[in-house]
Structures are given as structure tokens and as C-alpha cells.
Amino acid sequence: MKNGVVIVGAGHAGVQAAASLREEGYDGPVILLGDESELPYHKPPLSKTFIKDPAAQPQPLRGEVFYSGHSIDFRPGSLVEGIDVAAQRLALAGGQDLAYDHLVLATGSRPRVLPLQGSDLAGVLSLRSVADARLIRDHSTASEDVVVIGGGFIGLEIAATLAAGGRRVTVVEALDRLLGRAVAPLIAEHVRKRLEASGVRILLGTTIERIEGDNGHVAGAMTSAGERLPAKMVVIGIGVVPNVELAQAAGLAVANGVRIDGRMRSSVENILAVGDNANFRHWQTGADVRLESVQNATDQAKLAARTIVGHDGDYTAVPWFWSDIGDMKLQMVGLTMGSDRQVLSGDPSENRFSVYHFIADRLAAIESVNRPADHMLGRKMLGLGFSPTAEMVAGGAEALKAALAALPVQG
Structure with a gap:
């Protein structure tokens, strides 16, 4: 643990990985490398409030004092040029190198x-x-x-x-x-x-x-x-493409992202990958996926930290995503791939409705427009593995809440 953990990428995934390491009790060095000069910031507002308000500033993911207060060595403007897997060292722009015990690749993606x-x-x-x-x-x-x-x-x-x-x-x-x-x-x-x-x-x-x-x-x-x-x-x-060049040049397995197992480990065990640049076998669908969402970046980073400190457990987070387009808040939970039946709830003419996706009788995903209650209930249902009937869906939020309340308590 003398060289600690080095995290490449200071977006949502990288910052969460650093924070979660401290939350999990990791007391070795944590170095967070960002290629921008900004303090790490929220990205979703950039396409909405930020571009319409001349006075808007980036919204920091964490205040500057967070990094110093948790002994996280944040280094903005750091460009990584290569990974020496055998020596466990990074080559940085400017001729410096940096040793690590564990490496987390949170390099994200870039516009196509x-x-x-x-x-x-x-x-x-x-x-x-x-x-x-x-x-x-x-x-x-x-x-x-x-x-x-x-x-x-x-x-x-x-x-x-x-x-x-x-x-x-x-x-x-x-x-x-x-x-x-x-x-x-x-x-x-x-x-x-x-x-x-x-x-x-x-x-x-x-x-x-x-x-x-x-x-x-x-x-x-x-x-x-x-x-x-x-x-x-x-x-x-x-669309975007994953930033996998570092991993690929280092000999890590890559296929539409860095290939990782259920614990976020790449083909080299002490190198993990999280977020937009990670490709994994999804627990819900059995398919290899690469998910581009804040939720996925955050949850994978949390699990990567747990893996580093020695906890067991594979990635089983329920995927969800949102997008604000004009007067429409789109919220999605679950993955629709393979679904063969859809049930509509609500009225599109009122700009408030949801589409429930099923594979046979199993709930696979819910897509909502201005129906946040449906989205939150969907996250609960998918997390519990509960699939409502079409009649329950027709009954709206109250019927779904009642069905969830009637489930046996998990012991």
C-alpha cells in the first residue's frame, strides 16, 4: 500500500472512486489525476442551464476543501502517456512517472x-x-x-x-x-x-x-x-467513443471499452475501470454493455473502492438515466434490450406518461416522461426483482405502492 491508488480521470467516476476509498477506510495514498484545469464538475447541466446563462459557472462535484480534508492528492492538468503494467508505473507528460499499487481507469469518453x-x-x-x-x-x-x-x-x-x-x-x-x-x-x-x-x-x-x-x-x-x-x-x-487508448497500449483486454469483471477488475487484476470507458457483462440482461450515465459511473466507482479494500460482491446496481429536453423530463430505469411487450400508463397528450417494458411477464425497464413517481417505483421494483401485472400498471402509482407494500419482508 506504499504507492496507494492512482485514479486516472476526474469526472463523476474518478471523484467518486476517491471519495469511496476514504469512506471504505482506505488509509493509503490516493492520487486523482485530471486532464482539465477545472475543479471536477457536474456534466449534465452543461447542455442545459450552463449554455443558456452567461453568468453560469461549473458546479463542483466536491468543494476544494474536500480533497485536502480527505488527503486526496488531486492533480489537475495531468496527462498520462502510458502504463507500465509490469513495473506498476504511469508515464506522465513532461517526463515524470508515478508508481501505483492499484490503478483505476476512469477515463470516460469523447465525442465521436x-x-x-x-x-x-x-x-x-x-x-x-x-x-x-x-x-x-x-x-x-x-x-x-x-x-x-x-x-x-x-x-x-x-x-x-x-x-x-x-x-x-x-x-x-x-x-x-x-x-x-x-x-x-x-x-x-x-x-x-x-x-x-x-x-x-x-x-x-x-x-x-x-x-x-x-x-x-x-x-x-x-x-x-x-x-x-x-x-x-x-x-x-x-455519440461518443470510450477512451481506451491507454488500456489498449498497455495490453489490457479491450472491446468497446475496457473489459472488466463483476468487481470492476480489468484483465490485469490490480487495474480497475469504471464509468463510460468500461464494458461489462450485465447482470440483468446477460449481454456485454457499456453504460454512459452518472448513475453507472458513481455505482461502479463505489464498487471499485470496495474491491480495492478487499470486499467481495459483484456489480448489481439497477441502471437509470435521465434527460431534460425542453418541458420533458425523461427518466429511464432498467434496460429495454430483449423486451417483447410494452404497457402504457398515462396520457401522452398531457405530456405525462410512462412505457413499461416486459420480457414475457418480467419487468425489464420503465421509460417515463414527467412521471417521476413511476421512475422511483421502477427503481424499487427492479431492485427487488418484482414485476407488476398490467392491471397494477393501469392502477397507477397507488396500486404499485400497495403491491410493493404487500411483498414479504426480506430477511
């Missing part, structure tokens, strides 16, 4: 690059960091026309926020529906209609052929249908 003519023009942006969000915010003040490429969660959050601020926003999505098949068709269609009613133009089944510029700055985007969309800013949001 779109190889387009004109993508290097000023005003062509993507969002992953607070620096990116500042650029989007700054450019939006002088951009009446904005094109968002990609109809996923991040793209739609940005589109809704900018449209609410008076911008003319066009979303261009290559698929025939929004949200990349990540939600039920009913919810995807509901989101499309609400966004269009708020003034966002949405082009489905369409791609951008090239981005056009004027004096080095974006001026428009040409679609596959031959339409020229005026734009002073183009935001690319076509």
Missing part, C-alpha cells in the same frame, strides 16, 4: 468525430467538457441559425435549450426517428412533436454532406437532400 468537409471551421463544435460548453454559449450569442447534427440526448438537450433562447434550430438525424432507438418509438415520436411545437425543425432520414464557410467561419450546412441550411454554429452530437 464526423469526417465532413468543413468540420474544421470555426463555429463547428461538440460538447463534452466545460470548455466546449463555454464555446457553445459564446457562439450562440451571435448565432441566430444553429444546426445540430444528431438526434440523441445531448443534441436534443442543446437544441431545446437554444430554441428556448430564441435561436432558429434545425436538428438533422440520419435515422428515421430521434434518440437512436434508445427509447420506445412512442416516446421518440412524442419528443419529436413537442420539439417541433416549440419551434425546432427536425429532419429525419437526412445527413449532412458538407459544412460551408465564410472567411474561416461556418456559414451553412448542405443536406443529403440538397437543401442548404444557414448556420452560424453547427453542433455535432453523434
